[in-house]
Amino acid sequence: xxxxxxxxxxxxxxxxKTTTSAALALAHARDGERVVVLTIDPARxxxxxxxxxxxxxxxxxxxxxxxxxxSLHALMLDRKRTWDALVSEHASPETAEALxxxxxxxxxxxxxxxxxEYMAVEKLHELAxxxxxxxxxxxxxxxxxxVDFFRAPERIRGILDRSVMKGLFGGxxxxxxxxxxxxxxxxxxxxxxxxxxxIRAFFDLVGEISPGIRQRSxxxxxxxxxxxxRYWLVSDADAPERNxxxxxxxxxxxxxxxxxxxxxxxxxxxxxxxxPDPDAVRAAAPGPEWARVADVLVALPEAARRRALAxxxxxxxxxxxxxxxxxxxxxxxxxxxxxxxxxxxLTPFLPPRPPTSL
Amino acid sequence: xxxxDKRLVVVTGKGGVGRTTCAAAIAVAAAKRxxxxxxxxxxxxxxxxxxxxxxxxxxxxxxxxxxxxxxSLTVEECLDDFGRRKLKLxxxxxxxxxxxxxxxxxxxxxxxxxxxxxxxxxxLINEPLPDDPRFDLFVVDAPATGHGLTLLSSARSMSDVSKxxxxxxxxxxxxxxxxxxxxxxxxxxxxxxxxxxSESLELMAExxxxxxxxxxxxxxKRVPPPLEGLMPLSTxxxxxxxxxxxxxxxxxxxxxxxxxxxxTEALDRLKAEAGAxxxxxxxxxxGVPVLPKALGPLLAEAL
Numbered sequence: 185x186x187x188x189x190x191x192x193x194x195x196x197x198x199x200x201k202t203t204t205s206a207a208l209a210l211a212h213a214r215d216g217e218r219v220v221v222l223t224i225d226p227a228r229x230x231x232x233x234x235x236x237x238x239x240x241x242x243x244x245x246x247x248x249x250x251x252x253x254x255s256l257h258a259l260m261l262d263r264k265r266t267w268d269a270l271v272s273e274h275a276s277p278e279t280a281e282a283l284x285x286x287x288x289x290x291x292x293x294x295x296x297x298x299x300x301e302y303m304a305v306e307k308l309h310e311l312a313x314x315x316x317x318x319x320x321x322x323x324x325x326x327x328x329x330x331v332d333f334f335r336a337p338e339r340i341r342g343i344l345d346r347s348v349m350k351g352l353f354g355g356x357x358x359x360x361x362x363x364x365x366x367x368x369x370x371x372x373x374x375x376x377x378x379x380x381x382x383i384r385a386f387f388d389l390v391g392e393i394s395p396g397i398r399q400r401s402x403x404x405x406x407x408x409x410x411x412x413x414r415y416w417l418v419s420d421a422d423a424p425e426r427n428x429x430x431x432x433x434x435x436x437x438x439x440x441x442x443x444x445x446x447x448x449x450x451x452x453x454x455x456x457x458x459x460p461d462p463d464a465v466r467a468a469a470p471g472p473e474w475a476r477v478a479d480v481l482v483a484l485p486e487a488a489r490r491r492a493l494a495x496x497x498x499x500x501x502x503x504x505x506x507x508x509x510x511x512x513x514x515x516x517x518x519x520x521x522x523x524x525x526x527x528x529x530l531t532p533f534l535p536p537r538p539p540t541s542l
Numbered sequence: 543x544x545x546x547d548k549r550l551v552v553v554t555g556k557g558g559v560g561r562t563t564c565a566a567a568i569a570v571a572a573a574k575r576x577x578x579x580x581x582x583x584x585x586x587x588x589x590x591x592x593x594x595x596x597x598x599x600x601x602x603x604x605x606x607x608x609x610x611x612x613x614s615l616t617v618e619e620c621l622d623d624f625g626r627r628k629l630k631l632x633x634x635x636x637x638x639x640x641x642x643x644x645x646x647x648x649x650x651x652x653x654x655x656x657x658x659x660x661x662x663x664x665x666l667i668n669e670p671l672p673d674d675p676r677f678d679l680f681v682v683d684a685p686a687t688g689h690g691l692t693l694l695s696s697a698r699s700m701s702d703v704s705k706x707x708x709x710x711x712x713x714x715x716x717x718x719x720x721x722x723x724x725x726x727x728x729x730x731x732x733x734x735x736x737x738x739x740s741e742s743l744e745l746m747a748e749x750x751x752x753x754x755x756x757x758x759x760x761x762x763k764r765v766p767p768p769l770e771g772l773m774p775l776s777t778x779x780x781x782x783x784x785x786x787x788x789x790x791x792x793x794x795x796x797x798x799x800x801x802x803x804x805x806t807e808a809l810d811r812l813k814a815e816a817g818a819x820x821x822x823x824x825x826x827x828x829g830v831p832v833l834p835k836a837l838g839p840l841l842a843e844a845l
Contacts, residue, residue: 196557196558196686198556198557198558198559199558287702287703288703290702291651291652291653291699291702291703292650292652294652295652295653295692295699296650296652339649342646343646343649343650366638370631370635370638370639370644371643371644371647373629373631373708374624374625374629374708374709375647375651375704375707375708375709376704376706376707376708376709376710377706377707378704378705378706378707378710379651379703379704379707379709379710382703383650383651420558423558455790455794456790457787457790458787458790459787459790459791459794460782460785460786460787460788460790460791461786464785464786465782465785465791468781468782468785470777470780470781473772473773474773474781476772477769477772477773477778480768480769480772481778481782481791481795484768484791484794484795484798485791485794488794518797518800518801518804
């Protein structure tokens with residue numbers, strides 16, 4: 185394992201994971217580190233915010249400006265190209281070519297659920313062992329459950345593992361083989377011979393690369409469990425998705441993976457005040473329609489305070505349910521993040537700055 | 543043709559926009575029009591029943607409220623359905639579907655889960671058997687992965703893998719079923735915010751390219767400007783600024799106003815780009831016990 189530290193940002197979709205990953209990366213780069221951030225499903229605006237034409241499958245330098253001691257690179261996961269690279273590394277040129285031409289291979293690499301997650305982990309491994317980075321920051325694919333990130337690689341391995349399919353397509357004897365063959369006849373009947381031909385060819389080809397892939401996936405699994413690899417749970421202040429986050433945390437702990445803390449986005453700041461006396465606001469009436477305006481105005485501080493307190497209470501509850509954990513509350517930024525400066529507005533509230541005391 | 547008059551509505555959109563809530567609200571809206579509607583979950587997550595205050599998942603369809611039912615479809619039952627209706631296999635043979643080897647095989651085929659689940663709905667709509675439940679409308683909450691495109695493109699991805707045979711035939715049937723605008727509608731859920739609007743415009747372009755133009759766009763969680771229609775901000779500023787601590791109050795007002803203005807701009811852009819597709823703005827509601835029941839009537843009115 186190289187010296188690179190790894191930070192994995194997990195969470196359900198729509199919580200601002202991609203932006204948080206980019207802001208974390210910027211914070212560490214400004215602290216003088218060589219940082220690379222792997223994004224999964226970035227909006228075009230993130231590339232703009234980072235000052236890049238477009239995000240690519242290879243790391244591109246983000247201009248940090250004069251006097252920067254660290255460096256920041258960003259890349260976007262390209263599932264297909266990452267699969268192709270993996271296959272090219274482990275197979276003879278002839279096998280690789282035949283595999284890439286197989287329709288089933290193309291479907292597996294681009295459409296099979298879990299493929300995205302597996303390739304993210306694969307790319308993460310590649311970056312972590314490269315030796316060019318002090319820190320690798322990873323955004324995770326949008327998933328219904330945050331645990332999908334860990335389960336999908338297993339699922340893909342299960343599917344690629346030839347032994348599972350050997351029973352279906354291989355020979356052998358005995359009662360079990362007979363039962364498998366009758367299953368095969370059903371499968372064949374539901375799928376049709378064309379599909380079976382492509383799939384059989386696929387698994388014959390995969391047979392050659394599967395020892396390599398199995399070895400690699402063991403190295404990837406070891407990386408995910410290395411203490412240098414830490415996990416952040418990103419959530420949204422208004423929709424904390426508590427059960428999902430806690431389920432994920434259980435999974436992390438069961439696997440003895442390092443949980444680093446909660447990053448809660450779009451938190452309402454506690455209004456500073458003091459505010460005008462409500463009676464004074466009502467008495468200021470410039471005309472008859474003022475009463476309704478005054479109702480709105482005097483309710484504003486209380487509404488903001490209630491929302492701010494609700495956000496804090498939800499975060500406290502999350503921390504309590506988690507059995508204690510550090511939490512960073514990141515304030516809401518109106519108008520969105522459109523530049524490196526915009527991203528920089530988030531960094532004072534994120535690691536490596538100290539957590540929020542609740 | 544109104545979204546509510548279709549037989550199947552697929553609700554798409556990114557995670558966190560309230561897609562599931564909107565799917566449930568569409569069912570409530572259809573029920574308001576006197577229809578029998580069923581919200582179908584394909585993920586087995588069980589996130590629909592709690593929206594109606596129900597506990598647990600519903601692996602058989604279950605009444606949620608007047609005219610609205612919830613149902614979580616499993617891949618197993620859809621595979622069995624496929625074997626029974628399309629392949630006409632006897633039940634003894636379908637038992638083999640339940641073996642681990644078959645499951646591994648089914649899991650290994652991209653898009654097959656989606657296709658089998660859509661296949662079951664297609665059967666219920668186009669070729670119902672006497673013992674099938676009858677619904678006027680099925681509302682499918684598409685999984686967040688790929689904003690729901692993975693589900694809608696499952697027929698196409700199967701055609702890539704399978705050039706002939708039963709899966710190929712199923713893919714053809716589902717492809718035609720989804721593209722039939724009289725039966726199937728696609729609803730796009732988004733937020734009235736800059737980034738989500740840009741993303742949903744991209745999603746709409748992709749849907750059109752797939753031959754599945756959206757029938758409605760739902761912009762969820764709209765917060766109107768605090769003084770909308772009451773008084774110009776400049777007048778309020780003149781009155782409040784001289785008061786002690788008036789500036790702090792105006793700061794709060796300004797922030798709330800800017801947030802709402804950004805939403806208005808995003809909504810206007812969405813409407814301008816949507817052309818003839820109706821854009822329905824749904825309010826952000828706090829403290830409502832059953833959100834779909836509050837939003838459903840608004841949808842019934844707008845669609």
